[in-house]
Every structure is written in structure tokens, then in C-alpha cells.
Amino acid sequence: PQCSLLGLWQNDLGSEMNISAGNNAGKFFGTYLTKVSATHKPIAVSPLRGSQQMGNVKQPTFGFTVTWSFTDSTTVFVGQCFVDDKGKETLQTMWLLRKKVDSIEDNWQATLVGTNNFTRL
């Protein structure tokens, strides 16, 4: 079974992602609800947009951007969808979180990196 990104996913932090629509050019969009915060702002659902490799790719690679609705940060995820021999899908991803800093002197400390594995909810 080909890995389709469409649907509800949860990652190892408990964050939830809903890929609600995609087109046959590989573009998709959806929403992201993070469950972790280093800020004191209330967490809210945020939009995501991305694209994935299409064609007869069984385990496509993809990337997407989350433009956070409750902070001035942006996160980009990149990864690949894998299907095990029982048909169970996982998304293995890494992300770069760019937080907004007040001055270029702080630019050096503005990007965090992380890994996330998603399974279907």
C-alpha cells in the first residue's frame, strides 16, 4: 500500500497533524496542533502547507512548513513515509524551528532542530 499523507497523524511528542487535502501535483495542506511549548502563549492550531514526491513512489519523501498561529516562529519538516510489512505507516521526520529573535546579534541562537516520528491516529 502506498503511503498517503492524507489523514490524522500523531507524533512522539503527542502533537497532532491533520493533512486534509492534496492535489495530484503532490501539494498538500492541513493543520498542526503542537503539544509542546517553550513559550507562555496558549497553544493554538496552526496551518501547514507542503509537497510530496508523486508518481509510483511507494514511500514518498515530503516537506512542509508550519506557520505558527500563536508565536512568530516557523517550522519546516522534512521526511519520508514508510510502510512496514503489516502495512503500518510511519512518517520519519526532522524539523528546523526558527524562532523570531529581536536582533541580528541573537540570530546565532534562533534555530532549533528536532526529530519526530508520526503514526496514524
Ligand SMILES: O=C(O)CCCC[C@@H]1SC[C@H]2[C@@H]1NC(=O)N2C(=O)OCc1ccccc1
Ligand atoms: O510539536 C512538534 O512536533 C515539534 C515541536 C514544535 C513546537 C512548536 S514550534 C512553535 C511553537 C511550538 N512550541 C514552541 O515552543 N514554539 C515556539 O514558537 O517556541 C519559540 C521558542 C523556542 C524556544 C525558546 C523560546 C521561544
